[in-house]
Amino acid sequence: MPRSASRWQRAGAAITETFIVARLAVRLYSYLGLGWRWTFMLLRLIVYALLLMPGFAQMVVFYMVSPRVRRSLVYGKAPRNRLDLYLPPAKAHNGSHAAAVPVVIYITGGAWTIGYKAWGSLLARRLSKQGVLVACLDYRNFPQGTILDMLEDVNAGIAWTLEHAEEHGGDAQHTYLVGQSCGAQLAALALLTQAEQEAQEAELPGGSPRWAPARIRALVGVSGVYNVAGLADHFHERGLYRPLLERIMSQDGQPELRLFSPAHCIKGVKWGGRLPRVVLLHGTADRCALVGNAEQFAEALRDAGAQVEVVLYEGETHTSPLIENPMRGGRDRLTDDVLARVLERPGMESRQAPMCPGLLIRAAAAVCPF
Numbered sequence: 001m002p003r004s005a006s007r008w009q010r011a012g013a014a015i016t017e018t019f020i021v022a023r024l025a026v027r028l029y030s031y032l033g034l035g036w037r038w039t040f041m042l043l044r045l046i047v048y049a050l051l052l053m054p055g056f057a058q059m060v061v062f063y064m065v066s067p068r069v070r071r072s073l074v075y076g077k078a079p080r081n082r083l084d085l086y087l088p089p090a091k092a093h094n095g096s097h098a099a100a101v102p103v104v105i106y107i108t109g110g111a112w113t114i115g116y117k118a119w120g121s122l123l124a125r126r127l128s129k130q131g132v133l134v135a136c137l138d139y140r141n142f143p144q145g146t147i148l149d150m151l152e153d154v155n156a157g158i159a160w161t162l163e164h165a166e167e168h169g170g171d172a173q174h175t176y177l178v179g180q181s182c183g184a185q186l187a188a189l190a191l192l193t194q195a196e197q198e199a200q201e202a203e204l205p206g207g208s209p210r211w212a213p214a215r216i217r218a219l220v221g222v223s224g225v226y227n228v229a230g231l232a233d234h235f236h237e238r239g240l241y242r243p244l245l246e247r248i249m250s251q252d253g254q255p256e257l258r259l260f261s262p263a264h265c266i267k268g269v270k271w272g273g274r275l276p277r278v279v280l281l282h283g284t285a286d287r288c289a290l291v292g293n294a295e296q297f298a299e300a301l302r303d304a305g306a307q308v309e310v311v312l313y314e315g316e317t318h319t320s321p322l323i324e325n326p327m328r329g330g331r332d333r334l335t336d337d338v339l340a341r342v343l344e345r346p347g348m349e350s351r352q353a354p355m356c357p358g359l360l361i362r363a364a365a366a367v368c369p370f
Contacts, residue, residue, distance in 0.1 A: 038239035044369040051364035055327040055355035063121050068128060070168070075137070075160035076153065079144060083157055084117050084136045086128035091169040100171035102342050104134045105161050107154060109181025109223075111240060112248045113141050120180075122326055126335045126352070132342055133170035135161045139186070142248045147189075147260050151206035154190045159211040176342050177219045180322060181289060181370075184224025188262040188297070191219055191275065199271035205251060218277040218341055222334065223318050225289045226297035229257035229264060234290065239369075263297040272304025279309045279341055281334065283316030288370045311337060318370040324361050329354030 049056065063069055063084075070085040090098040104127055108119040117138035124134040139145075139153035158177070165172045179187030193207040225231065228249055236242045246255035258264045266272065278301055282294040294310065301308040313321055313333065321334040332352050340348045 037237070038241070041239040041369040044367045047367045048364050048369065051360045051367070052323070052327060052356055054357070054360065058355055059121050059125070062125060063118055068125075069121075076156035078140065078149070078153060078156070080138045080140050081153060081156060082117065082138045083161070084121075084124070084138075085168055086121075086124040086134040086136070087169065088128050088131045088133065090131070091133065098169060100166065101131050101133050101169060102174040102176065103161065103165045103170040103172065104132050104176050104178050104338070104342060105158055106134055106136045107139070107157075107177075107179040107183035107187045108136065109179075109183045110141065112147070112150070112182050115139065115141050115183065123180075123322060123335065123338070126326070126332060126350075127338060127342070130335075130339055130343070130350070132339070133165060133168060135165075142244075146247070146251075147249050148206050148251060150186055151190055151193070152208060154186045155194075155207065155209050155211065158190060159209050162211055162215055172215070174342075175216055177216050178222065178338060179220075179224065180222040181318065182225050184221035185226060185228065185260075185262060187219060188221060188224065188226060188278075189260060189265070191216065192262060192266060195271055195274045196269065199269075199274060213274060213276065216276045218279060219275075220279045220281065220338055220341060221294070221297075222281045222322065223283060223286055223289055224280065224294060224297070226261065227263040227293040228261045230261070230296070231290065231293055232257055238288070263293065263300050266297070266300045266304050266306075269304050272301065272306040275301070275304075275306040277307045277309070279311065279337075281311045281313065281321065281337055283313045283318065283321060285315050286318045288318040317365070317368065319368055320365065324365050324368075326352060327355040328358060328361050 068087045068089065072082040073085060075081050075083050088101055106120045106124060108115050108117060110116065110119065117136045120136035124136050128134050137154060137157035140149045162172055162175060177187050177191060189206060191213055193204055194211060194213045197204050197207045197210065198213065232242055232245055235245055249255055249257050249260045280294045280298055282291050284291050298308045298310045326332045329352050331349060336348045336350055340346050
């Protein structure tokens with residue numbers, strides 16, 4: 001296909017996606033209504049993004065033009081079944097001649113409503129620079145789908161990556177599952193459901209398509225939502241209204257907040273030993289996904305016989321380990337902690353150049369709605 005035709009096709013696809021997102025935004029607005037809390041949170045999010053625009057602009061350029069990014073590879077048949085691959089420099093330049101590298105499957109957050117695969121570009125860029133192949137999954141958000149649709153997409157993306165990672169220079173035997181915020185919930189639910197299906201030799205809702213949980217070396221949750229039922233009232237006060245949350249967390253038209261809370265669905269199971277190691281990274285000042293919900297999940301995992309490690313970031317919020325700290329420059333502890341598990345090199349410490357003035361980062365942190 002001529003290069004010009006390819007550009008026109010990409011432009012057409014971008015325009016189509018824009019219209020789809022706009023239409024879904026209108027539908028989402030109809031569910032939210034005129035509540036002042038979510039409107040206030042939306043305004044804060046816009047200001048937050050504007051303040052960090054110098055850093056985000058750099059990421060947009062990298063995302064659009066870097067030869068290390070393979071955008072929008074199709075992993076399934078449903079809408080938004082696309083993923084971005086971030087290649088290490090050696091893979092981008094030498095292709096299959098370079099040695100196979102570990103693989104990270106990354107599931108972004110976004111309150112189940114505004115998630116997008118490109119949100120993972122900052123972490124993916126830094127992980128891939130250190131020799132990791134990163135697959136950032138897109139998935140249907142509400143109102144395009146409910147939690148079961150999201151799980152179907154996540155399972156399909158994981159299965160595709162496990163099957164095709166080696167074609168892109170990855171070592172499928174060293175694959176790690178990483179999720180942030182609601183992406184950590186989706187990653188945990190997908191893993192737990194696959195393990196339960198395997199143990200019970202049965203098909204379960206949210207467990208299709210199937211993949212072998214033993215192929216995942218570890219699950220890393222970042223600022224995760226693990227107890228949706230316990231956080232529902234807290235979310236309501238912050239603008240994610242309970243009726244909306246119940247629509248998202250529904251099965252056969254009925255709300256199932258406990259069923260889709262990893263901290264609850266792991267309780268009392270006999271198959272916890274089938275799970276890979278679980279690492280939970282969480283800020284103690286997280287005002288969105290309260291740190292207690294991560295500790296509850298960790299306790300339930302231990303009771304079920306799983307190996308779990310909890311790393312608490314003192315004074316860090318829901319977004320600061322992922323966005324503000326990396327943009328500030330200096331040590332990027334989140335990247336170091338993920339790399340230490342993926343590359344199996346404890347004590348890793350890297351330094352990054354600043355991406356945004358410190359004054360703007362402090363102002364953004366003050367208005368951040370998460």
